[in-house]
Amino acid sequence: MKNNHSNIKKAKFFLNKKECIAIPTETVYGLAANAYSDKATSRIFKLKKRPKKNPLIVHYHNLKKLKKDCILNDNFFKLFKKFSPGPLTYVLKLKINNKISKNVTNKKKTLAVRFPENSLTRKLLKEIEYPLAAPSANISTKISPVCAEDVKDEFGKKIKFILNGGRSKIGLESTIVSLVNKPQILRLGGTTISSINKILKSNLKFNKKIKKIMVPGQGKVHYSPGIPIRLNANKPKPDEAFILIKKRKLSGKNIYYLSKTKNLKEAAKNLYKIIRMVKNKKFKKIAIEKIPNLGFGQAINDRLSRASKY
Ligand code: TXA
Ligand code: MG
Numbered sequence: 579m580k581n582n583h584s585n586i587k588k589a590k591f592f593l594n595k596k597e598c599i600a601i602p603t604e605t606v607y608g609l610a611a612n613a614y615s616d617k618a619t620s621r622i623f624k625l626k627k628r629p630k631k632n633p634l635i636v637h638y639h640n641l642k643k644l645k646k647d648c649i650l651n652d653n654f655f656k657l658f659k660k661f662s663p664g665p666l667t668y669v670l671k672l673k674i675n676n677k678i679s680k681n682v683t684n685k686k687k688t689l690a691v692r693f694p695e696n697s698l699t700r701k702l703l704k705e706i707e708y709p710l711a712a713p714s715a716n717i718s719t720k721i722s723p724v725c726a727e728d729v730k731d732e733f734g735k736k737i738k739f740i741l742n743g744g745r746s747k748i749g750l751e752s753t754i755v756s757l758v759n760k761p762q763i764l765r766l767g768g769t770t771i772s773s774i775n776k777i778l779k780s781n782l783k784f785n786k787k788i789k790k791i792m793v794p795g796q797g798k799v800h801y802s803p804g805i806p807i808r809l810n811a812n813k814p815k816p817d818e819a820f821i822l823i824k825k826r827k828l829s830g831k832n833i834y835y836l837s838k839t840k841n842l843k844e845a846a847k848n849l850y851k852i853i854r855m856v857k858n859k860k861f862k863k864i865a866i867e868k869i870p871n872l873g874f875g876q877a878i879n880d881r882l883s884r885a886s887k888y
Contacts, residue, residue, distance in 0.1 A: 586702050589741045593706060598622050600715045600729040601637075601702065602743025603694040605665045605752050605768050606722035606850070607729050608637070608712030609737075619681040619711050625736060628718045634682045634711040635667050635690040635752075639703035647676040647709070648689055653757045653778060660777050663695040665748050665768025669756040682711050688758050698743040714751060721803055721850050721857075721885070724749050728854060749847035750877050755782075766877040768846075784876065800884040801850075803857040803864070807886040811865035819861040821852060823869055832861065842874040849878055853885070 592599045596618040598611040609626060611618035613636045623630055638644045641658070648670040657666060669690050672678065678689060691709075694700065703710065714722040715729045715737075723729045726742040753767035755774060763771055763784045775782055814820035819832045824840040834852050836845035856864055866882060869875050 582698060582701075585741055586698065586705065588739055589702050590706060592739045593618075593710070596621070597738045598625060600723075600726070600733075600737055600740040601694075601699045601710065601712060602696045602726075602741060602746065603637075603699055603712075604696050604746055605694075605748045605750060606724055606746055607715040607726070607740075608694075608710070609715040610637070610710040610712035612706075612708045613682055613711035614677045614679060614708045616679045616681055619679045622711060622713065623681065625733065626713060626716070626718050628713065630681070631684050632713075632718075633684045633686055633690065634713050635692050636678065636682060637692050637694055637699070637703060637710045637712050639693070639700065639709075643709060644691060647673055647678055648691060649673055651757060653761055656777050657755065657757075657774065658693075661769055661773075662693040663700065664693070665695075665750075665752040666774075667692040667752045667754040667765075667767075669754065669758055669764065671758055677708075679711070688756075690754060692752055696743050696746075698741055702741065719800055719802055721801055721854055722751060723854075724847075724850050728850075731854065731858070745851075747847065749850060750874075750881065753877075766880045768877070770873050771876070772873070784880075799887045801881045802885050802887075803853045805857060805861065806863050807853075807882065808863065808865045809882055809886050810868040812867075814865045815863070817861075818863045818865040819856040819859070821856070821864060821866040823867050836869075840870075842870065842872065842878065845869070846874040846878055849881065 596615050598621045601608050601610045611622050667690050669688050672689050716722050716732045724746040726740045729740050748768040751767045753769040754765040756762045763782050822835040825835045825838045836848045869878050
């Protein structure tokens, strides 16, 4: 507790100096900086080697702060009430007099916003005067980090400070829903489409074509461990690590499983963790079993299909 207090103080110190730091969220760790500052946000792009045209998600503590920058609507309020704080990102219209740095939006008139649930990050957001722009804390196109050690694995000494909030409990990025006009799902993630449809009384589906235009960062190659991944595999070849959806009586140093009982939420939580582990064990290739395309399985399959385009 005392430790957390001094770590939040340190985090604030670096952020106030317009540095970027890593913050824990329930989805994945973020590389955070003052969203109102050109200098601070330009550092995010540099450290991540992220193309300038790819806009950032901005993290807020509460509605009062968000209202200063964005125009809110009924669909937003419905979803906010149910899912925030949590793994859902909303794309909203920016107010004309918003204070968001132009680096964040790539000249768009919209902003992606989120209210992370992790308690340390919420405390931090409460104590600072500005919201935090924070993409996932990985080098562009690579696998997102789900704990402080993963962030170190990505950036080494280049990162000034990591606020350690333990392991991310969701383990996959947030779902992105655009509420600018008619609601649209732009990215699958930690909130299922069916739970969003229930609240909006809608029948939204994930449409890859729309997403390509609206979400420039969701290019084909993404979430890549840097080694080939073979999908829908029945058994491994001799040089492959084999990732199973469910624990089975298979033994070998190359066997990993995503969940004990084929639980897709547990599998999502373990996905990046296991892929990073396999890569660090110097396997040259990965084979992975077919994952059911339901609920969290849809988000897992989306990430795997992009990771396999290496
Ligand atoms: O779970 C998450 O969302 C994590 C944690 C750290 O919050 N963040 C994250 O950020 O995944 P990032 O930058 O890795 O992915 C954000 C995606 C990008 O694909 C970007 O193109 C899209 O959001 N995006 C940002 N602003 C947008 C906007 N105004 N309209 C449409 N898409 C936008
Ligand atoms: Mg990312």
